[in-house]
Amino acid sequence: xxxxxxxxxxxxxxxxxxxxxxxxxxxxxxxxxxxxxxxxxxxxxxxxxxxxxxxxxxxxxxxxxxxxxxxxxxxxxxxxxxxxxxxxxxxxxxxxxxxxxxxxxxxxxxxxxxxxxxxxxxxxxxxxxxxxxxxxxxxxxxxxxxxxxxxxxxxxxxxxxxxxxxxxxxxxxxxxxxxxxxxxxxxxxxxxxxxxxxxxxxxxxxxxxxxxxxxxxxxxxxxxxxxxxxxxxxxxxxxxxxxxxxx
Amino acid sequence: xxxxxxxxxxxxxxxxxxxxxxxxxxxxxxxxxxxxxxxxxxxxxxxxxxxxxxxxxxxxxxxxxxxxxxxxxxxxxxxxxxxxxxxxxxxxxxxxxxxxxxxxxxxxxxxxxxxxxxxxxxxxxxxxxxxxxxxxxxxxxxxxxxxxxxxxxxxxxxxxxxxxxxxxxxxxxxxxxxxxxxxxxxxxxxxxxxxxxxxxxxxxxxxxxxxxxxxxxxxxxxxxxxxxxxxxxxxxxxxxxxxxxxx
Numbered sequence: 001x002x003x004x005x006x007x008x009x010x011x012x013x014x015x016x017x018x019x020x021x022x023x024x025x026x027x028x029x030x031x032x033x034x035x036x037x038x039x040x041x042x043x044x045x046x047x048x049x050x051x052x053x054x055x056x057x058x059x060x061x062x063x064x065x066x067x068x069x070x071x072x073x074x075x076x077x078x079x080x081x082x083x084x085x086x087x088x089x090x091x092x093x094x095x096x097x098x099x100x101x102x103x104x105x106x107x108x109x110x111x112x113x114x115x116x117x118x119x120x121x122x123x124x125x126x127x128x129x130x131x132x133x134x135x136x137x138x139x140x141x142x143x144x145x146x147x148x149x150x151x152x153x154x155x156x157x158x159x160x161x162x163x164x165x166x167x168x169x170x171x172x173x174x175x176x177x178x179x180x181x182x183x184x185x186x187x188x189x190x191x192x193x194x195x196x197x198x199x200x201x202x203x204x205x206x207x208x209x210x211x212x213x214x215x216x217x218x219x220x221x222x223x224x225x226x227x228x229x230x231x232x233x234x235x236x237x238x239x240x241x242x243x244x245x246x247x
Numbered sequence: 248x249x250x251x252x253x254x255x256x257x258x259x260x261x262x263x264x265x266x267x268x269x270x271x272x273x274x275x276x277x278x279x280x281x282x283x284x285x286x287x288x289x290x291x292x293x294x295x296x297x298x299x300x301x302x303x304x305x306x307x308x309x310x311x312x313x314x315x316x317x318x319x320x321x322x323x324x325x326x327x328x329x330x331x332x333x334x335x336x337x338x339x340x341x342x343x344x345x346x347x348x349x350x351x352x353x354x355x356x357x358x359x360x361x362x363x364x365x366x367x368x369x370x371x372x373x374x375x376x377x378x379x380x381x382x383x384x385x386x387x388x389x390x391x392x393x394x395x396x397x398x399x400x401x402x403x404x405x406x407x408x409x410x411x412x413x414x415x416x417x418x419x420x421x422x423x424x425x426x427x428x429x430x431x432x433x434x435x436x437x438x439x440x441x442x443x444x445x446x447x448x449x450x451x452x453x454x455x456x457x458x459x460x461x462x463x464x465x466x467x468x469x470x471x472x473x474x475x476x477x478x479x480x481x482x483x484x485x486x487x488x489x490x491x492x493x494x
Contacts, residue, residue, distance in 0.1 A: 109356055113474040120466035120473055143474070150469045184488065217484070219367035222397045226367055227360040227390070230480040233473070237464070237481055241431065 002065045006073060010064065014050065014074045014086065020134045027089050029136035030074070033081040039146040040087050048086040050074065057083070076138035089136065092154045097190045098239065099125035099165070100232060101172075103158060103207045104198035105132045112143025113229035114196070119147035121233075121240035126153045127161055127193075129207075162210040165193050171212050174203055175235070177225045180214030183235055188242035196232045249312045253320060257311065261297065261321045261333065267381045274336050276383035277321070280328040286393040287334050295333040297321065304330070323385035336383065339401045344437045345486065346372035346412070347479060348419075350405060350454045351445035352379045359390025360476035361443070366394035368480075368487035373400045374408055374440075376454075409457040412440050418459050421450055422482070424472045427461030430482055435489035443479045 003010060016022040017030045028047065031040055040046050041058055049057050050064045052071050057063070071080050100123055105111055111133055118126055128135060135153055154161075165172065170191045174180075195211065197203035202225075203211075217226065217234055225231070250257060263269040264277045275294065278287055287293050288305055296304050297311045299318050304310070318327050347370055352358055358380050365373055375382060382400055401408075412419065417438045421427075442458065444450035449472075450458075464473065464481055472478070 113477060116470065116474055117477055120464075120470040122467045145471070147470055150467075217367075218488075220369045220397075223363065223367035223394055224392070226480070227363055227476070229474070230360060230364055230477060233477040234481060234484055241465075 001062070003070060004067060006070060008070075011066070011070055011073065014084070017086065018074075018076060018138060020137070023089075023134070023136045028086055029089060029141070030076075030084055030138060031087055031141055032075060032077060032084050032138070034083055036141070036146050037083055037085050039149050040085060043090075043149045045087045045090065046085045047088055049083065050085065051083040053082045077142070090148070090153065093152045095125045095127070095152070095154070095165070097124045098192045099123070099127055099170075099194070100236065101127045101129070101158065101162070101193050101195045101207070102132050102232075103129045103195055103204055104201070105129075105196065105228060106199055107228070108133050108137045108139035109143050110199065110227070110229040111135070111137075112140045112145075114232045115140075115144040115151055115153065116147040117229070117233040117236055119150040121236035122243065123236050123240070124152055126151055127158075128153060128155045129158045130155060131204075158204070158207050158210075162193075162207065166210065172210050173235075174208060174211035174214045175231055176214040176216055177219075178216070180216035183215045183217050183238050186215065186235070186238050186242065188239065192239065194232070194235050194239075196228055196235075199228050248309070250317060251314060253317060255317075258313075258317055258320065261331070264333065265321075265323060265385060267384070270336075270381070270383050275333055276336060276388070277323075277331055277385060278334055278388055279322060279324060279331050279385070281330055283388070283393050284330055284332050286396050287332055290337075290396045292334045292337065293332045294335055296330065297332065298330040300329045324389070337395070337400065340399045342372045342374070342399070342401070342412070344371045345439045346370070346374055346417075346441070347483065348374045348376070348405065348409075348440050348442045348454070349379050349479075350376045350442055350451055351448070352376075352443065352475060353446055354475070355380050355384045355386035356390050357446065357474070357476040358382070358384075359387045359392075361479045362387075362391040362398055362400065363394040364476070364480040364483055366397040368483035369490065370483050370487070371399055373398055374405075375400060375402045376405045377402060378445075378451075405451070405454050405457075409440075409454065413457065419457050420482075421455060421458035421461045422478055423461040423463055424449075425463070427463035430462045430464050430485050433462065433482070433485050433489065435486065439486065441479070441482050441486070443475055443482075446475050
């Protein structure tokens with residue numbers, strides 16, 4: 001179907017998906033660009049394809065052919081792509097194996113980068129506290145570089161989920177800039193949970209109380225802390241070194 | 248001095264410093280917030296202080312008291328700070344010791360994060376290729392978290408500087424997602440240069456030709472690469488483990 005008018009109802013509905021409220025209401029989100037589209041198609045979550053080109057990506061899915069102006073309106077990027085797809089939010093699975101727990105992480109780029117590193121270092125789960133940035137924020141999706149399909153990401157209240165992990169025998173690691181076990185000495189256990197705090201404030205009191213142990217990354221005393229996605233990635237990197245999980 | 252008018256010439260000149268062209272022309276840049284101001288004051292580079300509060304930060308420096316509206320106009324952030332300072336660009340020193348070489352890095356957040364990690368892992372130098380994002384871009388400054396004062400950062404044409412490093416006995420390491428030496432086996436030498444490529448395209452042909460060796464970070468095959476600031480940080484982290492440079 002061709003859509004030429006900016007006032008078209010579908011265009012309005014697609015634009016609304018840039019807001020969390022509508023994404024939650026309809027259980028949908030947008031992805032931009034062919035790389036993400038191909039990953040999403042493999043995962044069977046694509047509902048509609050919107051494109052400025054005369055192409056068919058999948059015979060079974062509705063395609064909407066739009067003008068560049070309409071694309072620009074729907075897009076979140078400065079340089080628009082030729083394709084945007086409406087996708088169903090990802091299904092969550094039960095947490096099995098190591099997990100990264102993000103406690104009030106705010107920066108979309110940091111979340112996307114952590115998801116990408118989790119896929120790289122074979123960490124199968126991420127728990128996103130209810131106080132963290134929305135997974136389906138377009139900037140998060142973009143900075144995952146398509147890796148969001150390789151990690152089980154669940155949004156949970158930490159007061160609810162941390163006691164459950166503890167009951168299930170997980171060791172909960174906090175991060176601390178001053179004290180704790182050197183991250184390099186971390187040993188592998190599939191029942192490990194690594195807490196990463198908010199960019200400015202670090203770990204919340206609630207989360208801190210559940211920690212069994214603290215990890216520390218040795219660094220020069222001039223520096224107070226690392227970027228949250230860097231800390232998380234170094235922990236996952238060290239952890240993955242101890243496992244045999246590479247495919 | 249009090250400034251109440253948005254049309255004031257000084258306000259216009261301050262706003263211009265959000266653009267690279269004017270920063271280069273005047274050799275000045277802006278920093279926002281008290282944390283960065285205190286670091287800049289320690290480094291003696293502050294020229295003028297602009298604030299919405301009735302405070303004196305330094306008796307020897309001119310203070311301009313402005314309205315919140317003016318502050319908002321000068322600021323680059325959504326939530327404005329109470330203080331902005333005009334600073335002289337940092338002086339460059341000769342490159343002594345290990346160095347990170349950024350080849351066409353584009354994302355301001357990535358550059359800021361790499362500077363922060365360099366300070367943390369005691370890497371004293373960063374070479375920024377002439378094709379990379381401007382160091383004095385407000386987003387770069389912000390994401391360094393004040394760490395830009397602890398690293399010697401020089402902007403250079405790589406075709407000029409890489410042969411000089413080679414002549415001086417540096418080993419030049421590239422990064423590669425498929426082949427190379429495992430980063431964990433890296434040994435310490437103060438004459439080491441680590442090349443990090445552009446976010447999308449990786450290393451340029453020119454830079455690649457100067458590499459003596461390639462480093463590789465083992466990762467799951469589902470993932471093509473890590474975020475550039477994460478790769479750089481993991482290399483610096485591993486490298487710093489081998490040195491005794493922590494203060």
